[in-house]
Amino acid sequence: MKVDFWGQEFQVNMWVGCIGGFLIAIMSSMFGFGGGPFMVPLMTLALRLPMYIVVGSSLLAIFFNTAMGTARHMQFGNFDLILFLAMFPAAIIGGYVGPMIAKKLSPQVVKRVACAGLVILGTKLLGLY
Amino acid sequence: MNIKFRVLPVLVLTMALLFAPEARAQQGPTINIDKTTLNNGGSFVISGQAPAGSQVYIELYAVDKKVRANRFDGKKDPKTGTIPYKFYITKEMPAFYKIIIPAEMAAALDKAKAAGGGWKYSEVLKEVGADAAYSVPAKIKIDNYQATIMASIIGSRGTLLPAMDDKETKRESMKLVKGQFRSVGNLLAAAVETTPEGSYMAKVSLRSGLAPGEYNARVIAVTDRIKEGDKETVTKLTSEVVSFENKIAFPTVYLKNAGTSINLLWPFLLAAVVTIFGVLMGAGGGFILNPLLVMFFPLPHTIVAGTVMPTVLFAQGTGIMNYNKIKFINWKLGIGIGCAMLAGGFIGPKLTEMITLDQFKFVFGWILLVLAALMYWQTTPGYLSKNKKEQAILKEFKKRAEEAVKAKG
Numbered sequence: 001m002k003v004d005f006w007g008q009e010f011q012v013n014m015w016v017g018c019i020g021g022f023l024i025a026i027m028s029s030m031f032g033f034g035g036g037p038f039m040v041p042l043m044t045l046a047l048r049l050p051m052y053i054v055v056g057s058s059l060l061a062i063f064f065n066t067a068m069g070t071a072r073h074m075q076f077g078n079f080d081l082i083l084f085l086a087m088f089p090a091a092i093i094g095g096y097v098g099p100m101i102a103k104k105l106s107p108q109v110v111k112r113v114a115c116a117g118l119v120i121l122g123t124k125l126l127g128l129y
Numbered sequence: 130m131n132i133k134f135r136v137l138p139v140l141v142l143t144m145a146l147l148f149a150p151e152a153r154a155q156q157g158p159t160i161n162i163d164k165t166t167l168n169n170g171g172s173f174v175i176s177g178q179a180p181a182g183s184q185v186y187i188e189l190y191a192v193d194k195k196v197r198a199n200r201f202d203g204k205k206d207p208k209t210g211t212i213p214y215k216f217y218i219t220k221e222m223p224a225f226y227k228i229i230i231p232a233e234m235a236a237a238l239d240k241a242k243a244a245g246g247g248w249k250y251s252e253v254l255k256e257v258g259a260d261a262a263y264s265v266p267a268k269i270k271i272d273n274y275q276a277t278i279m280a281s282i283i284g285s286r287g288t289l290l291p292a293m294d295d296k297e298t299k300r301e302s303m304k305l306v307k308g309q310f311r312s313v314g315n316l317l318a319a320a321v322e323t324t325p326e327g328s329y330m331a332k333v334s335l336r337s338g339l340a341p342g343e344y345n346a347r348v349i350a351v352t353d354r355i356k357e358g359d360k361e362t363v364t365k366l367t368s369e370v371v372s373f374e375n376k377i378a379f380p381t382v383y384l385k386n387a388g389t390s391i392n393l394l395w396p397f398l399l400a401a402v403v404t405i406f407g408v409l410m411g412a413g414g415g416f417i418l419n420p421l422l423v424m425f426f427p428l429p430h431t432i433v434a435g436t437v438m439p440t441v442l443f444a445q446g447t448g449i450m451n452y453n454k455i456k457f458i459n460w461k462l463g464i465g466i467g468c469a470m471l472a473g474g475f476i477g478p479k480l481t482e483m484i485t486l487d488q489f490k491f492v493f494g495w496i497l498l499v500l501a502a503l504m505y506w507q508t509t510p511g512y513l514s515k516n517k518k519e520q521a522i523l524k525e526f527k528k529r530a531e532e533a534v535k536a537k538g
Contacts, residue, residue, distance in 0.1 A: 001461075001462075001465065003459055003461055003462050004459075004461075005459050012462060012465075014465055014466075017462075017465065017466045017469070018465070018466060018468070018469035019469070021466040021467075021469040021470045021473070022469040022470065022472055022473045023473065024470070024473070025469065025470035025471070025472070025473020025474045025477065026473040026474075026476050026477045026480070027473075027477065027496070028415075028473075028474075028477065029438065029473060029474040029476075029477030029478055030434070030477035030478065030480045030481050031419060031434055031477075031481070031489070031492070031493055031496065032415055032419050032433060032434025032435065032436075032437045032438045032481075033415030033416045033418075033419060033437070033438075033441070034415050034416075034441045034445065037416070037500055037503060037504075038500075038503075041503060043466075050519060050522065051516070051519035051520070051522075051523055052457075052519065052522055052523040052526050053459055053462070055452070055457070055523070056449070056452035056453075056457040056458035056459070056463070057458055057459045057462045057463040057466075058463075058466075059445060059448050059449055059452065059458075059463075060449055060452075060458050060460070060463030060464070060467060061462075061463050061464075061465075061466040061467040061470050062445060062467075062470065063442075063445045063446065063449055063467070064464075064467035064468070064470045064471045064474065065467070065470035065471065065473060065474040066438060066441060066442050066445055066474070067442060067474070068470075068471050068474030068475055069438050069474040069477055069478055070438050070439045070442055072474065072475060072477070072478035072479070073431075073434065073435030073436075073438055073439075073478045073481075074435070074439075075478075076431070076435070076478055076479070076481075076482060077197065077386065078386070078431040078432055078434065078435025078436070078478065078481065078482075079386075079432075079435045079436055079439065080384050080385070080386045080387060080432050080435075080436050082382055082384055082385075082393070083384055083387070083391070083396060083428075083432070083436045084436050084439060084440065086393040086396045086397045086400070087396050087397065087399075087400035087418075087436070087437070087440050088400075088439075088440050088443070089397070090396075090397045090398070090399075090400035090401035090404065091400050091401075091404045091414065091440045091441070091443070091444060092443070092444075093401055093404075094400065094401045094402070094403070094404025094405040094407070094408065094414070095404060095408065095444050095447075097401075097405050098404060098405040098406075098407070098408025098409060099408060101405060101408075101409065102408060102409050105409060107409075108508050108513070110409045110410050111410055111504050111505075111507055111508045112504075112505075112508055114406070114409075114410035114501075114504050115501045115504040115505045115508070116501075117417070118416075118417075118497045118498070118500055118501035118504065119497075119498065119501045121417065121420055121421075121497050122493075122494045122495070122496075122497030122498040122500075122501060123494065123498075124420075124424070124494075125420055125424075125490045125491070125493050125494030125497065126490075126491060126494035126495070126498075127490070127491075127494075
């Protein structure tokens with residue numbers, strides 16, 4: 001498929017994009033997260049698209065998944081309104097405060113810390129200690 | 130003939146008198162409780178008199194708060210070699226259930242605890258003789274469905290099978306109870322002290338964060354067990370029911386779907402910290418929020434996944450609007466892949482129901498390790514130099530886009 005973006009033309013292999021997106025969508029809706037950190041590498045590495053076209057478009061693609069996943073979870077009665085109301089305002093506040101702090105920190109350091117934190121959390125979930 | 134009719138009532142009366150002392154001795158145990166209200170958990174004492182020499186069990190359960198519990202049976206049957214693909218669901222699981230067993234059986238519980246997550250509720254119940262006391266969940270209504278892979282994909286539970294008989298319901302209810310309350314310590318406690326004369330006392334503590342409302346307790350005294358091979362005949366006496374109320378106050382609230390109560394401050398703080406951190410590392414907060422919620426709160430994974438997902442929906446929506454303002458979204462590409470993701474999002478939530486909490490944790494653990502690798506890769510020099518160029522182009526494009534919008538506006 002050919003895609004136009006700001007006067008530039010890109011050739012996108014939609015088979016890879018759709019199958020990859022489909023699998024990421026199953027995983028992310030099953031476990032209840034967004035899926036952005038997996039979609040961005042899929043589109044930059046597998047589809048060889050530059051970052052500036054990926055950031056917005058991947059978000060749009062993920063939005064479809066999140067909206068559908070939300071509806072389905074509600075249909076199965078897996079949605080708890082009170083818990084949602086407790087977390088939702090916090091998420092909005094975090095969304096405002098986050099970028100303010102981000103300006104003051106080096107993204108490399110943050111990512112290294114996140115990496116260590118994810119390894120700890122991951123091994124904990126796997127019951128390794 | 131006439132005599133016979135006159136003799137019969139007399140005979141019955143003599144028999145009744147003869148057996149009366151016996152019947153009185155076999156009266157059910159008495160039960161007393163020292164508190165009628167608890168404030169978000171606490172401890173209380175149940176005491177009373179049971180027949181001398183009997184084993185005393187106390188069945189404790191929430192009366193008015195019921196939760197939904199389900200289990201998917203996808204394990205190969207070792208006898209037939211086929212996979213049952215059955216889905217069991219009930220809406221009548223008591224939000225709290227526990228059996229207090231005689232204190233001298235503590236060793237058996239410790240052994241079960243040491244077995245970890247793979248312990249079998251029915252086996253432990255049998256070992257400590259508490260299956261004689263297991264009655265409330267045995268009577269819940271359980272629907273069972275024959276699922277197929279195809280039906281699961283389109284999101285149906287499958288075809289509803291005829292209701293199970295009492296024995297099957299009891300057996301399946303034990304599996305659902307274990308799935309709901311997870312640990313040995315949640316379901317069983319060895320705390321009943323009995324004197325040789327049969328007076329018993331148990332100090333029971335209810336943890337905080339349980340369902341509010343009415344709880345019932347009743348004592349089951351096992352007076353005799355006769356074992357014949359595999360079969361065991363149990364003679365037991367059941368006491369009357371005593372009730373107490375567990376009260377909770379805001380900001381602790383009861384989560385109907387999860388069957389537990391929770392201090393709302395904690396998920397609020399957790400969500401705030403995690404979203405901030407998520408923004409910093411450039412990944413959504415769901416990755417960290419979900420495992421933390423599952424680990425630290427007694428919430429089922431289905432509820433966690435189903436509630437966190439809508440929370441990120443809003444952030445994504447505003448993100449799309451912001452990018453759209455500066456025309457930074459390729460709609461053809463986004464909708465193209467979005468359609469495939471729509472199909473994936475349709476299937477995923479169904480799968481959440483079909484896995485157990487342990488499987489959820491296991492897969493999530495690997496997902497986080499992969500994510501950690503991705504994060505690490507993003508800090509390697511090769512990626513950074515490439516990213517620097519791309520970020521520069523990104524900034525340039527954003528500037529141009531913003532100028533274009535301004536020029537129009």
